[in-house]
Amino acid sequence: MDFQETLELAAGLPETLGPLVADIDGTLTDDQRALDPRVLPVLRAWPEAVVIATGKAMPYPVALAEFAGLEPNVIAENGGVALAGYDHPVRFTGDPEAATAVVEEYRDRGYSLGWGETDLVNRWRETEIAVSRDSPLDPLESIAAEHGLVVVDTGYAYHVKSPDQSKGRALEAISDDLGVSPEECLAVGDSTNDVSTFEVAGRSVAVGNADEDAKAAADRVTSATFGDGFLRAVEWFLGREPEA
Ligand SMILES: O=C(O)COP(=O)(O)O
Numbered sequence: 001m002d003f004q005e006t007l008e009l010a011a012g013l014p015e016t017l018g019p020l021v022a023d024i025d026g027t028l029t030d031d032q033r034a035l036d037p038r039v040l041p042v043l044r045a046w047p048e049a050v051v052i053a054t055g056k057a058m059p060y061p062v063a064l065a066e067f068a069g070l071e072p073n074v075i076a077e078n079g080g081v082a083l084a085g086y087d088h089p090v091r092f093t094g095d096p097e098a099a100t101a102v103v104e105e106y107r108d109r110g111y112s113l114g115w116g117e118t119d120l121v122n123r124w125r126e127t128e129i130a131v132s133r134d135s136p137l138d139p140l141e142s143i144a145a146e147h148g149l150v151v152v153d154t155g156y157a158y159h160v161k162s163p164d165q166s167k168g169r170a171l172e173a174i175s176d177d178l179g180v181s182p183e184e185c186l187a188v189g190d191s192t193n194d195v196s197t198f199e200v201a202g203r204s205v206a207v208g209n210a211d212e213d214a215k216a217a218a219d220r221v222t223s224a225t226f227g228d229g230f231l232r233a234v235e236w237f238l239g240r241e242p243e244a
């Protein structure tokens, strides 16, 4: 889909499509993790609430929302942190002390989080910790289990988090603040951390690059990948059959 077609798609969105819940990495990005600029006109023109739901720390989706011209409706840290707009509190779930203890023990055993000298991945995290996929997974999982936590592999990082922390639960938690019900929502994602969103949203699409968990949980899988897949998902929400 070229940029002109994206503008046409944005201009043709009906008023009553439903709120949108969009993942960032792998869904609004290209294969280099850069934001696909073609998604911006569609996000900005979306007629109802747009929720950016990510495993990243809160400043990332807040900045994305604001630079896209949207209110900051965000789910960050795989549901550990959630906010609906400017007039509601930030809601937290998770066990940050346990996540910190896991990291300390992981480091004591000689492993590193793998993000280099200046770790911007965890700098603003409040409920979970993310570890590079270049670092060893097995010891991370066993230490996490000792502390009652789980490790989720999004394809972009290992996230050490509480088992009851998920994007889907966070969506339920802020739905009153948003003034929407999760069943009205249209969700797009690419990874196992989007499965909980797909379970509570009314309709869900996994983009073509999605992992097997996300594909299995979604109502629909696009053959297009990354930002292209997101745009095709929007077409499907509009009732079009864009692809075979
Ligand atoms: O932070 C990650 O590992 C993945 O982020 P995402 O949920 O926006 O895809």
Ligand SMILES: [Mg+2]
Pocket: 023, 024, 025, 026, 027, 154, 189, 190, 191
């Ligand atoms: Mg993703």
